[in-house]
Amino acid sequence: MANKHVNAVVIGAGAGGGVVAKELATGGLTVVLFERGRWHTFDEHGDDELTSQRTFPLKCGYGPDNERNWRMAPDGKGGWIKVFPNDWSYGNNAACVGSGTVTYGAMAWRYQPEDFHLKTKYGAVPGSTLDDWPLSYDELESYYEKAEYEIGVSGDPTNDPFVPPRKNPYPMPAFSLNREGIILEKAAKRLGLHPFPIPMLRNSVPYNGRAACIRMRTCVGFACPVGAKAGTQNTVIPVALKTGNCELRINCMVSEILVDDRGKAKGIKYFDADNKLQEQTSDLIVVSASASETARLLLNSKSKLFPNGAGNNNGWVGKNIQDHAYTGAHGLFEDEVYDDVGPGACIAINDFNHRYPDIIGGGVLCNEFIRMPYQFTSVRPMGSRMWGKDHKDFQKHNYKRHIVIMGPVQEMPVFDKMVEVDPSVKDFWGIPVARISGLRHDNDIKVAHFLADKAEAWLKEAGAINTWQAVPGKQSTPSQHQSGTCRMGNDPKTSVTNKYGQLHEIDNIFIADGSLHVNNGGYNPALTILTLGYWVGGHIIEQWKGTKMK
Amino acid sequence: MVLISFNSACKNKISKWRYLNEEEISLLDAIVEQIIPTDDFPGGKWANVSNFIDKQLISYYSKHQLIYREGLAAIEKTVIQIKGKKFEEIPFAEQTAILEKMEKGEFPGDYWKYHSPSDFFDLLRQHSLQGFYGSPVHGGNRAYISYHMLGLDYPKVIGQNRYNDLSWRKYNPKSFENGK
Numbered sequence: 001m002a003n004k005h006v007n008a009v010v011i012g013a014g015a016g017g018g019v020v021a022k023e024l025a026t027g028g029l030t031v032v033l034f035e036r037g038r039w040h041t042f043d044e045h046g047d048d049e050l051t052s053q054r055t056f057p058l059k060c061g062y063g064p065d066n067e068r069n070w071r072m073a074p075d076g077k078g079g080w081i082k083v084f085p086n087d088w089s090y091g092n093n094a095a096c097v098g099s100g101t102v103t104y105g106a107m108a109w110r111y112q113p114e115d116f117h118l119k120t121k122y123g124a125v126p127g128s129t130l131d132d133w134p135l136s137y138d139e140l141e142s143y144y145e146k147a148e149y150e151i152g153v154s155g156d157p158t159n160d161p162f163v164p165p166r167k168n169p170y171p172m173p174a175f176s177l178n179r180e181g182i183i184l185e186k187a188a189k190r191l192g193l194h195p196f197p198i199p200m201l202r203n204s205v206p207y208n209g210r211a212a213c214i215r216m217r218t219c220v221g222f223a224c225p226v227g228a229k230a231g232t233q234n235t236v237i238p239v240a241l242k243t244g245n246c247e248l249r250i251n252c253m254v255s256e257i258l259v260d261d262r263g264k265a266k267g268i269k270y271f272d273a274d275n276k277l278q279e280q281t282s283d284l285i286v287v288s289a290s291a292s293e294t295a296r297l298l299l300n301s302k303s304k305l306f307p308n309g310a311g312n313n314n315g316w317v318g319k320n321i322q323d324h325a326y327t328g329a330h331g332l333f334e335d336e337v338y339d340d341v342g343p344g345a346c347i348a349i350n351d352f353n354h355r356y357p358d359i360i361g362g363g364v365l366c367n368e369f370i371r372m373p374y375q376f377t378s379v380r381p382m383g384s385r386m387w388g389k390d391h392k393d394f395q396k397h398n399y400k401r402h403i404v405i406m407g408p409v410q411e412m413p414v415f416d417k418m419v420e421v422d423p424s425v426k427d428f429w430g431i432p433v434a435r436i437s438g439l440r441h442d443n444d445i446k447v448a449h450f451l452a453d454k455a456e457a458w459l460k461e462a463g464a465i466n467t468w469q470a471v472p473g474k475q476s477t478p479s480q481h482q483s484g485t486c487r488m489g490n491d492p493k494t495s496v497t498n499k500y501g502q503l504h505e506i507d508n509i510f511i512a513d514g515s516l517h518v519n520n521g522g523y524n525p526a527l528t529i530l531t532l533g534y535w536v537g538g539h540i541i542e543q544w545k546g547t548k549m550k
Numbered sequence: 551m552v553l554i555s556f557n558s559a560c561k562n563k564i565s566k567w568r569y570l571n572e573e574e575i576s577l578l579d580a581i582v583e584q585i586i587p588t589d590d591f592p593g594g595k596w597a598n599v600s601n602f603i604d605k606q607l608i609s610y611y612s613k614h615q616l617i618y619r620e621g622l623a624a625i626e627k628t629v630i631q632i633k634g635k636k637f638e639e640i641p642f643a644e645q646t647a648i649l650e651k652m653e654k655g656e657f658p659g660d661y662w663k664y665h666s667p668s669d670f671f672d673l674l675r676q677h678s679l680q681g682f683y684g685s686p687v688h689g690g691n692r693a694y695i696s697y698h699m700l701g702l703d704y705p706k707v708i709g710q711n712r713y714n715d716l717s718w719r720k721y722n723p724k725s726f727e728n729g730k
Contacts, residue, residue: 050684057680058610058688217702340702373683373696387585387675388646395683396591399700 002279006030008540009268009282011254011297014099015526016513017288018232019147019533020540022239024286025246027541032280033246034270036253037063037096039233042225047218049372053094053103054221056086057374062103062223063095068428071292072435073477080435082425091323091436091477093290097250098233100480101526105220105345105369106201106229108153109523110144110164110531113137114354115361115410118519122360128412128441129320133518134490134499137164140531143538147530152207152230155199162194162350172204175213178341180367180403183333187462188349198348198366201526203228210234219343220369232530255431257285257310257509259303265310265509271429284540288513288533291321291482295419295515296434298486309421311486311503316496318419318485322520323478324408325440327448327471328365329456330379331403331464338400344370352407352454353522359450360443361410363522365458368404376402381468403464405455408481409448409472410522412441419485439474448472481525483514501536512536569607569615574622575600580638581625584649585678587642591699592692594678602681602690614673620663621670625652628659 006029010021013035021033040062045051051061059066064085072080073089085092094100114121117132124130147153149171156174157163174197177185181197188195202219203212213228227234240246251273258267258279267281287294295318299309309317345366353362371379376399377391385391417438425433452469459467489495492504501516503509512533514525521528567575582594582603594600607615629637629648637645649671651657657667681690691697694704 046685046687048685048687050680050688057676057684058606373700373702374680377679377683387649387678389587389589392586392589392593396699 003032003281005281006032007283007544008032008286009034009280009284010286010288011268012036012099012287012289012293012513013097013232013237013248014094014288014290014513015101015232015529016533016536017286018098018101018235018237018240019530020286020288020510020512020537021246022236023534023537023541025240025243027537027544029245029541029544031240031246032282033237033240033248034252034254034268035095035097035248035250037094037099038250039097040102040223042223045223047216047222049218049221049374052218052221052372053100054369055372055375058086060085060092060094064092069095070425070427071433072422072425074437080422088479089477091292091479091482093480093482096233097237097248098231099290101201101231102223102233103221104201104229104231104480104526105343105524106526107345107366107524108148108155108199108201108527109364109521109525110166111137111521111523111528112162112164112353115519115521116140118361121354125360125412125441125443127414128443129415129494130412131487131489131494131518134488134495135535140535141165141167143531143534144527146534147527151201151232151235151530152203152210153199153201153527154204156197157199158196160194160196160350162353162355170199172207175200175202175204175346177346178344179339180337180344181347183337183462184347184367184403184405184458187458188347191458191461193349193351193458195347195349198346201230203230208235215342217340217342217344217370218372220345221372253429253431254289254297255300255429257287257297257301259301259306259310259506261304263305263506265506275429284508284510286510286512286536286540288511290513291478291485291515292419292434292436294511294513295321295485296421296432299419299421300432306505310509311496311505313505314493314496316487316494319415319417320413320484320487321417321419321436321438321478321482322411322413322484322517323476323481324363324520324524325411325444325448325472325476326406327363327409327452327455327469328368328404328406329452329459329467329469330381331405331456331459331462332398332466333401333403333463334465336400337403342370344368349458352451356450359447360412361519361522362447363407363409363451365405365407365451365455368406371402371404373399379404381466403459403462404470405458406470407451407455408522408524409444409451410520412443413484413487413519414438414441436477440472440476442474445472445474481514481520483517483520483525486511486515487518488516489518500539501532502539510536510540567604570600570604570618570622573626574618575604577622577626577637578603580645581649581674582678582681584642584645585675586682592695594682596692597682597690597695598692599678599681599690602684602688603677605689606677611677617665617670617673620661620665621667621674624657624659624661624667627661628657631659
């Protein structure tokens with residue numbers, strides 16, 4: 001039996017797709033929200049580090065599975081090798097209802113106003129496709145606020161002189177600092193810096209019918225046992241389902257967007273939970289499958305007018321993939337600095353974003369989330385012995401005497417850092433797989449050294465007796481912060497969508513995920529992706545009411 | 551014929567291991583003890599790290615079955631050839647020296663057909679650390695010994711655990727002997 005025609009198909013129930021589905025369903029459109037994964041709970045996973053979404057030697061507990069999903073990655077010798085979701089070179093995020101927002105650390109950053117016009121501020125960067133966004137921070141401000149209030153953010157910007165302008169306070173008070181945070185706060189102030197509590201998509205007090213955080217050590221990489229961590233799975237998706245307008249179809253892998261000979265999308269093909277090929281027609285389609293999988297789906301959707309994939313006649317789909325060049329420093333202390341108050345990350349400084357003219361971009365610096373025991377086995381100064389007595393002694397002595405400060409360096413977009421579709425390798429369902437390749441821009445490494453120096457100086461001031469830096473190289477596979485593969489822009493020659501996430505070339509296909517980012521900010525991107533969900537969803541509703549899309 | 555094979559099957563103890571055999575486990579026990587040696591806390595052998603590895607070899611790590619079979623056999627044969635004894639019978643310091651060579655890819659002998667000694671060492675190292683420091687649900691980290699060593703309370707009371715008295719962290723070997 002054919003599926004009933006609906007107004008909108010939304011592909012991917014993560015940060016972007018969850019919000020769009022809720023916006024469209026409450027706006028009166030009929031929606032099918034597709035998710036290749038399923039629902040997950042804390043009880044199913046517990047606090048097993050080896051299958052968490054943070055360190056995953058055995059498997060990525062929150063999807064996707066190794067049995068049906070793989071990609072190709074450069075083998076370092078000019079060829080390609082097959083990689084699985086729990087290989088680092090796969091670049092996994094997650095595949096479940098809520099996706100990355102189930103297991104993320106939940107930092108709730110707004111990008112800086114400057115992040116939306118980097119090219120104007122710093123000028124063109126050779127070797128980079130850096131450009132301004134087609135929208136400004138001011139246009140997004142009320143959408144940021146909507147995300148903060150509907151999903152739920154705890155924070156207090158009082159002590160951050162560089163906070164992006166905001167009309168209203170956060171809906172919940174900030175979290176208290178743990179022992180690391182208290183030590184670092186004092187040190188930062190002595191250095192003349194401006195420490196403040198990290199805003200979090202996590203309840204500091206009961207909010208929206210969900211409990212307050214219980215400060216678990218196993219937070220990032222794990223589902224929350226009490227629902228205090230806000231993801232789309234426990235906020236907007238339930239709201240969408242409650243309207244009666246939205247059906248969530250889980251365990252369904254979308255393989256292709258169907259585009260007719262007039263250049264309009266008419267629906268999708270997908271493999272259902274029994275791996276049977278089905279069709280779902282709709283008036284419009286929103287793709288929010290993450291920067292890599294969104295690009296893969298568009299590239300796999302070939303039609304008469306779009307032989308290189310949907311919306312890809314200019315060849316920009318899949319290009320410019322970015323993540324963050326995480327950089328920072330480790331410090332060991334004489335006394336224990338660990339007090340088991342999770343999730344660990346609690347304090348930040350914004351002093352190194354856009355404040356140095358010769359440093360393009362920059363990034364926020366934060367103390368890290370709690371390192372779990374296996375994760376800590378790889379935390380050693382360069383040249384340390386990685387097994388035996390010395391290794392065990394280090395583990396035993398330093399586990400509770402260790403602080404890490406890390407920062408997400410805003411990467412310069414590089415055209416040939418990209419997602420492609422492999423010409424011959426197919427996944428379990430027979431869908432051509434993604435392959436991701438390309439190197440970081442030199443500027444990322446320069447900024448990474450700059451920030452690592454600052455992080456190390458902060459640790460030394462805090463009393464660290466031994467410090468070392470952790471600076472990334474040019475090799476990277478974008479994973480949980482992946483972005484940029486369907487950038488928005490005013491010029492249809494050098495972007496994939498307009499400022500509303502609508503494909504330049506096919507006007508009833510929209511993108512609503514990190515793919516839209518022109519650049520990725522010096523911050524964790526989750527709040528911006530949620531915000532773009534409201535932005536794109538709100539625009540679709542407006543257009544719909546004006547009957548432009550019926 | 552039937553009767554004979556029936557008899558010999560009866561004489562063989564049914565192995566409690568899944569992929570590896572008793573000889574391989576005996577060797578592996580010595581290796582995991584090198585990766586995580588006993589000191590004032592138990593080491594890899596006591597913590598059932600070999601059990602963790604054996605369990606993973608028929609599930610998540612089934613792709614590593616052949617490298618374990620070839621690698622363990624290569625270590626066994628080479629050490630007997632050079633030292634005249636099994637790896638697990640030579641002194642601890644000599645075992646360490648052999649593994650150090652293996653880590654650098656300088657392991658002697660021509661028993662490596664399909665895999666390199668340094669690749670196998672890296673797997674042994676990572677899998678041992680996973681078995682010792684990961685969750686006991688996967689067959690290692692007996693009695694949460696590594697958590698106890700690090701001072702992480704377990705079983706965890708969900709929520710905020712606060713202790714002013716840290717004496718509970720002092721390790722008492724007796725309390726672990728009964729698997730408590």
